[in-house]
Each structure stands twice: as structure tokens, then as C-alpha cells.
Amino acid sequence: MLPRMSPPVRWIVILFSVIVVYLYYSDISKTLLRRNKDAHTYLGELEYVKLLLKSKNVGSDIEYASRTIRYIPDAAERKSITTVHETLFPQLFTKISLSEKTALPASKLLDLHVKQSPRLDEIDATSLLFGVSTTFERFHDARTSPVNEWSRWLTDGNGKSNGAGLVLALLNSSTSDIEFATQQLATAGINATVIPSNVELDMPGRYVDLVNMLYHHPTKNLRKWFVLIDDDTFFPYMHELQRTLSVYNPSLPYYIGTFTERMDWMLSNHAPYAYGGGGIFMSLPTMKQISEAPCLKKNEDGTYFLNADQGDRLLYNCIHEYTNIRLTHLPLLHQLDQFGDPSGFYESGRQPLSLHHYKSWHRFSPEPSHLVSDACGEDCFLQRFRFADEYILTNGYSLAHYPHGMNFDPELMEHTFDAGDKNNVDLEETVFSYAFGQLRPDLTKTGQKKSWELIGARREGPGRVKQVYFLHKGDDRWRSEGEIPSDLDSVVVLNWVP
Secondary structure (H helix, E strand, C coil): CCCCCCHHHHHHHHHHHHHHHHHHHHHHHHHHHHHHHCHHHHCCHHHHHHHHHHCCCCCCEEEEEEEEEEEEEEECCCCCCEECCCCCCCCCCEEEEHHHCCCCCCCCEEEEEEECCCCHHHCCCCCEEEEEEEEHHHHHCCCCCCHHHHHHHCECCCCCECCCEEEEEEECCCHHHHHHHHHHHHHHCCCEEEEECCCCCCHHHHHHHHHHHHHCCCCHHHCCEEEECCCCCECCCHHHHHHHHCCCCCCCCCEEECCCCCHHHHHHHCCCCCCHHHCEEECHHHHHHHHHCCCCCECCCCCECCCCCCHHHHHHHHHHHHCCCCEEECCCCCCCCCEECCHHHHCCCCCCCCECCCECCCECCHHHHHCCHHHHCHHHCCCEEECCCCEEEECCCEEEECCCCCCCCCCCEECCEECCCCCCHHHHHHCCHHHHCCEECCCCCCCCCEEEEEEEEEECCCCCEEEEEEECCCCHHHCCCCCCCCCCEEEEEEEEEC
């Protein structure tokens, strides 16, 4: 018979037991979530490719090509396009039936030289504190939830924070919603403070109110830069971002950002303000001045004294009215205010410090695309390689083939996107010229370009990533008028190894 315990001892034992159980199941929960997220890792190569193709309703018969790419980090620079004096596919494509295969055909080794750059687990982002305002519905909905994308630039890629902080203000959220969001972000490894939004404020007010939240955050003295973002803002190059910011002295008042790419909108707005989707970076002295200014003052009719219906415009009006601070333009940040096919931008060879609108105005999946940076480093994401057999790989985005050769300047961005008014030829030709320079003609429907798009990627060990690119046989974007379509879907597998 066990000895009887006094009440204080009994409560200590109970409390200790609860803590042990909580920690045990919390650890299991995190492990299960990580396993679920990385479930594809445990599939064989053939089964993994089958699973990806099943999601595209692809049958067993395909044409297939693959290459194993050994990246060598000794290049002096990251060029807009790197010329490779070898063919990408010396074996060409072969017709295979997946249902009859026990393994995919082996691929030959190809060496590619890249600039050495850090992987996610080599980046310290402690200098940055981000603030975002959204609704719990958007945060929770699988179609709009930003957690997977945030984990690519707010963590080390292995479930631990990279030092950056996040303040998430949720509208229409209950106490349980706040707890849910806090736990989900913690499980992802994101160092976040989750708080309910002020329900008395409208959208512009909630946006500017983020300044006060960041300025009064307990970690503010650890930070150099305070950043307002949208929930669909993505930073693919966190090391390069901080290196770019290092030329500015954070002890001075700075308001750093980018304009819209739409020249017509800039002119109609009559104000050179930073657009929030690209990220707005401010130093602590700037945050102090804004937090002390009456930015949210209203007229008797309920409108803002500073007259703005958007958060980033209200922030600009406040800075312009109550301080002497002016915008420092950083065009490497991107608002991405264009519609339609975004491939011209992503395939341009540029190194954009921020991306935006990838779940609304256009479609792009940053998480699997960015995974290749876990192999060859952040700089090789979206890096272009031109091969001797007229292929251009935009790493993590697409593989394009030019069967009739490249009779164009690849340094010019392809005009695949639009301004929303295709009947206005003059507008479409000029509206993006300030941001992107002269654009070259779109090659869709010409038969001069065929493009395989990334449909999946996974890590296969330290410094190893597998990518799967896909071209649908019924995709008429890549056929000229009267051209006979292929009778097979096409798959390319690239294996990145050290």
C-alpha cells in the first residue's frame, strides 16, 4: 500500500503529471504534423511521381526524361542566365508505362556551377520583426492559409525559428481561434505573437495599428527593421534581403518600400507611397514617430482626417503629414500588380526580394518551388540555366524548350501577363515599362516555346532535392495554329545533389 500524501504534495504530483503528459503529447503532435507534411519523403521515386500525376488526372502512359544535377558552389556570381555548354537531355525523352515499371529509368549526372549562398538553416533573421493583419477565416482556410509559405522564410526549414519575429493580428477571432493559430505557428517553428485585431478599426486603421503593436513588442530592441506585410507576401531570399538592408543605418529614420508595377495607378494616386504587398520596412526611429502621431484621427463624418481608404496609403499620408521622412525606393521588392500568366516575370532571371498576390491575381506555389534552395542555396531559386539543346530551366518554376531556337533576347522579360484591359493596346504596351523595361512578345500559341511547370518537389536528404515538372498533352498554349497535339503527357524529373 502506497503512503498517503499530504494535499500540497498531492497537488505537486498532479501538476507534474499534467506537465509531463502535455509535453509528451505536444511533442507527438509536432512529430505527426511534420511527418504528415513530409509524407511524400517516405515514398519511392516511382510512387511519388505517380502520386503527383494522379492529382493531375494523368494516365499510366507518359513520355519521360530525367537528369541528376550535381551543383558545385564555385561560381563568382549569380547571373541572370547561365550558359551551360552541354545538352540537358542527351538521352532525349522515352515513352514509358508507369503501371508496368518497378522503377523509373536512371538519369545521367550533370555538373552545374552556382554561386555559394546559404540554405535556410544557415540564415539568422533576428534583425527582422514582421507584422500582418488578416482574418481568422483566411488564416484557417486551406486555400488561403499562409503558414506553409511563412515557414519557408520565418524558420530554418526544420521546424525551428530563424530568429525573425511575427506579430499576427486576427480579425473575427475568438479566444480559441487565437490559441489555435498560436499553436499552429509554434508547431511550424514560427516565432509568433498572435493577438485579436481591434474590432473598432476598419481595414486601413487595423493596418496602421500594426505599427503600434510592433513598436511596443517586447523584442523591439533586438530588431533593426520592422516590416508590414500582407498575408500573401513571400520573401524568397532572406539572406540577400538582409544584405541589401545593411547599407541603411537602422538608427536613422527610414521608410523603405516599392511602388506598384502599374505606372497608370501611380499617376492616378498622385503619391509615391510604398505598397504593402511588397513589404514596408521601417527603422525604430520611424516607428516611434508614427506611433506618436494622430494617424487614426477621424472627421465628424467618420472618414479619416488623412483621407485614405487603404492601409498603406494611410500610413504614407501619416508619415508625409507628421514627419520629415520620405520613401526610400527599393525596386527589388515587388507588389506584382499584374494579371494573367505570371511566367514572364518568374522566368526573367531576376532575384525578387519579395513576391505577392500569388494566390489571387495569379497562381504560383512558393513552398515547393522554393524547396530547391535547401539544396543549392537561396540564390539558385529562380536562377536560369540555358542548355545546348535549347532548354532554359528556371529553377523551381519551369523548364522551357525552344524547338526552333532562341531568336530573341532572353534578358528581356516575356510579356505573358496583362493589365486587365487587353483591348487597350497602348496601355498594355507601356504600363509596365517603368518597372520591367521593354518587354518581348509573348510566345504562347506560336509553337516556338513549350513549357513544363513544376508540380512537386521534396527533400531527399541533406542537400538533396527532387523536382517534378509536367507538360499536359492537351495544353494548347504551346501549339501553333494547326499543330497536331502530342498524344502523351510529358514528365521531367530533376535530382539536385551535392
